[in-house]
Amino acid sequence: MRSFILTGLQIAALIALSRLADAAVRFLHLPVPGSIVGIGLLFVLLRFRIVRPQWVERGAKWLIAEMLLFFIPAAVGIVQYKQLVVTSGFRIAATILLSTLAVMLCAGWIGERMTGRQRREGKTSS
Amino acid sequence: MTALFWLAVTVAIYAASKLLYRRWPKVYLTPLVVTPAILIAALAYAGVPYGSYDAGAGWLSDLVEPATIALAVTLYKHTDALKRNIRAIVWGVGCGAVAAIVTSAGLARLMGLTTDIVDSLAPRSATTPIAVSVSGAIGGLPTITAVATMITGLTGMVLGPLVVRWFGIRSPAARGILFGTSAHSAGISKAFEYDAEAGSVAGIAMLCTAFVTLCAAPWLMMGFRP
Numbered sequence: 001m002r003s004f005i006l007t008g009l010q011i012a013a014l015i016a017l018s019r020l021a022d023a024a025v026r027f028l029h030l031p032v033p034g035s036i037v038g039i040g041l042l043f044v045l046l047r048f049r050i051v052r053p054q055w056v057e058r059g060a061k062w063l064i065a066e067m068l069l070f071f072i073p074a075a076v077g078i079v080q081y082k083q084l085v086v087t088s089g090f091r092i093a094a095t096i097l098l099s100t101l102a103v104m105l106c107a108g109w110i111g112e113r114m115t116g117r118q119r120r121e122g123k124t125s126s
Numbered sequence: 127m128t129a130l131f132w133l134a135v136t137v138a139i140y141a142a143s144k145l146l147y148r149r150w151p152k153v154y155l156t157p158l159v160v161t162p163a164i165l166i167a168a169l170a171y172a173g174v175p176y177g178s179y180d181a182g183a184g185w186l187s188d189l190v191e192p193a194t195i196a197l198a199v200t201l202y203k204h205t206d207a208l209k210r211n212i213r214a215i216v217w218g219v220g221c222g223a224v225a226a227i228v229t230s231a232g233l234a235r236l237m238g239l240t241t242d243i244v245d246s247l248a249p250r251s252a253t254t255p256i257a258v259s260v261s262g263a264i265g266g267l268p269t270i271t272a273v274a275t276m277i278t279g280l281t282g283m284v285l286g287p288l289v290v291r292w293f294g295i296r297s298p299a300a301r302g303i304l305f306g307t308s309a310h311s312a313g314i315s316k317a318f319e320y321d322a323e324a325g326s327v328a329g330i331a332m333l334c335t336a337f338v339t340l341c342a343a344p345w346l347m348m349g350f351r352p
Contacts, residue, residue: 011192014192014195014196015188015189015192017192017195018191018192018194018195021191021195022191031340032340033255033256033259034191034255035190035191035194035195035253035255035256036256036333036336036337038191038194038195038198039194039195039197039198039201039333040198041198042195042198042199043198043201043202046198046199046202047202053199053202053203056196056199057199059196060196060197060198060199060200061196061199063189063192063193063196064193064196064197064200064314064315064318065315066193067190067193067311067312067314067315068140068157068158068312068315069136069137069140069157069186069189070186070187070189070190070193071158071187071190071254071276071279071311071312072136072140072158072161072162072165072183072186073136073179073180073183073184073186073187074187074254074272074273074276075158075161075162075273075276076162076165076166076169076176076179076180076183077176077180077269077272077273078162078166078273078276079166079169079170079176080176080269081269081270081273084243084270088239088240088243091234091237091238091239092234092239092243092247092274092277093277094233094237095230095233095234095237095239095247096230096247096250096274096277096278096281097281097285098229098233099225099226099229099230099233099247099250099251100226100251100278100281100282100285100308100309101285101289102225102226102229103222103223103225103226103229103251103307103308104222104282104285104286104289104304104307104308105289105293106218106221106222106225107218107219107221107222107225107303107304107307107308107331108218108289108290108293108295108300108301108303108304109293109295110214110217110218110221110222110303111214111215111218111295111297111299111300111301111302111303111304112293112294112295112296112297112300114211114213114214114217114218114300115211115214115297115299115300
């Protein structure tokens with residue numbers, strides 16, 4: 001029960017932080033979205049030990065674990081585009097599929113090459 | 127009242143589909159496929175328009191941003207893994223994110239899709255809030271981008287494990303780069319299924335992809351003007 005309340009409070013704190021980040025973006029007319037500002041802000045707060053990890057850890061873990069749930073209303077939103085799905089749905093899906101494959105091969109191959117080489121050389125740098 | 131009802135229904139179907147997926151972990155049974163499919167069928171059957179559904183269930187969408195911010199905790203706890211792999215992350219994500227914009231716009235154009243759809247698809251590899259704001263800035267339709275981004279996440283979850291297997295992507299960092307760059311938050315949750323290092327690298331890869339898309343998309347898209 002106690003951990004349940006604690007998780008709830010920490011989620012509330014993270015929601016408050018995201019509202020704060022949104023307000024900062026609007027007030028300062030920043031060209032980046034609130035979520036990016038929020039991540040930077042929380043990371044800095046953790047780094048400088050103003051916020052202790054255990055203050056937000058449980059809430060963060062829950063939010064990340066259930067992330068897919070938060071995308072479901074947007075996914076259901078596809079019903080608004082019946083016409084588009086009928087006329088261009090196949091071409092859009094093919095574009096997304098092929099492009100995603102290209103991104104994966106590019107990012108994954110470069111990542112594997114560079115981390116593989118680093119392992120062989122031993123961790124000399126940094 | 128009906129708003130709360132659809133919120134509860136969404137959460138209930140999601141919880142049930144998660145149990146289903148745990149029992150039968152098949153790609154086509156992933157909760158991001160099953161839950162919307164059931165909900166779309168239910169809405170059609172009950173004759174409920176999307177607007178009244180979203181009035182309640184839309185509260186869930188408001189949790190995307192706090193969940194994204196929560197990644198800061200993951201990043202903080204895995205700072206070492208990030209520092210160790212910083213070169214691979216910068217190069218892998220840099221090339222991957224540019225490839226995402228160029229191939230999305232290029233393929234969309236080749237397939238003869240209209241300019242506003244081409245623009246809507248270009249930023250789809252970034253996380254939803256970034257993709258949507260970039261889309262608006264370059265002349266796309268933000269709602270189309272939101273759906274395209276969601277489908278991208280789904281595609282990444284299905285395709286990612288196959289690419290990892292077929293192309294022998296073995297290092298945890300490389301897996302993280304692959305998933306975070308190609309499939310944003312959905313990719314992160316998939317990367318965590320390998321290990322914590324892959325997951326946290328996926329988190330930073332998603333953030334870097336967002337930055338690259340934000341900075342590079344308006345310039346790259348100049349090459350796709352008719």
